[in-house]
Amino acid sequence: MKPENLLTFSDVTFSYDGEEGQRVKVLKGVDLSIAKGSFVSVLGHNGSGKSTLAKLMNALLLPEGGKILVSGVDTKDGEMIWEIRRHVGMVFQNPDNQIVGATVEDDVAFGLENMGVDPKEMRNRIDEALLSVGMEKYALAQPYRLSGGQKQRVAIAGIMAMRPSVIILDEATAMLDPQGRQEVMHLARRLNREEGITVVNITHFPEEAIDSDRVIVMENGEVLMEGHPAEVFSQVDRLQQAGLDVPFVVRVRHELIAKGYDLPFELHQEELVEHLCRLLLTR
Numbered sequence: 001m002k003p004e005n006l007l008t009f010s011d012v013t014f015s016y017d018g019e020e021g022q023r024v025k026v027l028k029g030v031d032l033s034i035a036k037g038s039f040v041s042v043l044g045h046n047g048s049g050k051s052t053l054a055k056l057m058n059a060l061l062l063p064e065g066g067k068i069l070v071s072g073v074d075t076k077d078g079e080m081i082w083e084i085r086r087h088v089g090m091v092f093q094n095p096d097n098q099i100v101g102a103t104v105e106d107d108v109a110f111g112l113e114n115m116g117v118d119p120k121e122m123r124n125r126i127d128e129a130l131l132s133v134g135m136e137k138y139a140l141a142q143p144y145r146l147s148g149g150q151k152q153r154v155a156i157a158g159i160m161a162m163r164p165s166v167i168i169l170d171e172a173t174a175m176l177d178p179q180g181r182q183e184v185m186h187l188a189r190r191l192n193r194e195e196g197i198t199v200v201n202i203t204h205f206p207e208e209a210i211d212s213d214r215v216i217v218m219e220n221g222e223v224l225m226e227g228h229p230a231e232v233f234s235q236v237d238r239l240q241q242a243g244l245d246v247p248f249v250v251r252v253r254h255e256l257i258a259k260g261y262d263l264p265f266e267l268h269q270e271e272l273v274e275h276l277c278r279l280l281l282t283r
């Protein structure tokens, strides 16, 4: 059975107003679909249109041309806009700009209050959301005292409390240290695998995309490549021409191949090391 698509873009175009009043086209006919329950990574150079894509996914922006469906609902359907935003949660880059509550639990409550959820139900949802991101011990903590990774987990709890089907991380790890980055990525993977949340991870770190179901590469407002990580990352030259980095393991193998070593394509370090050891032992 074909997986159900949660998000589909059909020939989507979008423009911003330029400085001299002209319209500047930043999405030029994007077609893509994101399957329910999948983990999708979006890569692309600065200004390639990734954040615009994300904002179109949860109706913060509406397409100029073409059509976007979220669970079959057109994002241009004005009556469904709040339902779409509840359904498609978004985490941004700067953890400090996203926290509004005086305590962690107040912060998670914020979206629920806006939705008019009743207090008893709210209590349950806050506890459940904090538990799901592993921040239950910090319910009464002041957010400014938390690490960057913890703040992003609280932002994710705020989304989880709304019972979303998709979480979009728009470079949510970009301002974090390696530990914070790892915390947020572990959490995103766990929510995807164990709670069935569809994840769209927009990132500049190609390593974050290795274990995705699909990778979408944007260039200059268009989808340059789309496929399984192995399909996308095996095209090293094409990615490098687009100014994009590939995962470390892929780069090392690419350089060794150029030096005449015969190595199969691998995305994971352990496998590459194993092939290398075998090769060196049989020399």
Ligand SMILES: Nc1ncnc2c1ncn2[C@@H]1O[C@H](COP(=O)(O)OP(=O)(O)OP(=O)(O)O)[C@@H](O)[C@H]1O
Binding pocket: 016, 017, 018, 026, 044, 045, 046, 047, 048, 049, 050, 051, 052, 053
């Ligand atoms: N509010 C805006 N007004 C005018 N132009 C904008 C606006 N937001 C983005 N742009 C332009 O649209 C293009 C796409 O921007 P977008 O933010 O979607 O790219 P991005 O891939 O997310 O980039 P980055 O990697 O830097 O986050 C860029 O050329 C950008 O300058």
Ligand SMILES: [Mg+2]
Binding pocket: 050, 051, 052, 170, 171
């Ligand atoms: Mg961006």
